[in-house]
Amino acid sequence: MTVTKESQGRLNVFGKEPKIEILTKEGSGNKGSWLFTLAGVILVIGLIAYSLTIK
Secondary structure (H helix, E strand, O other), rough: EEEOOOOOEEEEEEOOOOOOOOOOOOOOOOHHHHHHHHHHHHHHHHHHHHHHHHO
């Protein structure tokens, strides 16, 4: 931690900030993500169809 002293005698303490890390965007076009998305869409459609048949 960095400690500085002001002109009036007060102390300021500043914590160390973490180093900035730059993330790169990777493509999400692999088969696993498409299958997961498709399964989610089918699940939502199935739940909507099920809720309509109950009424």
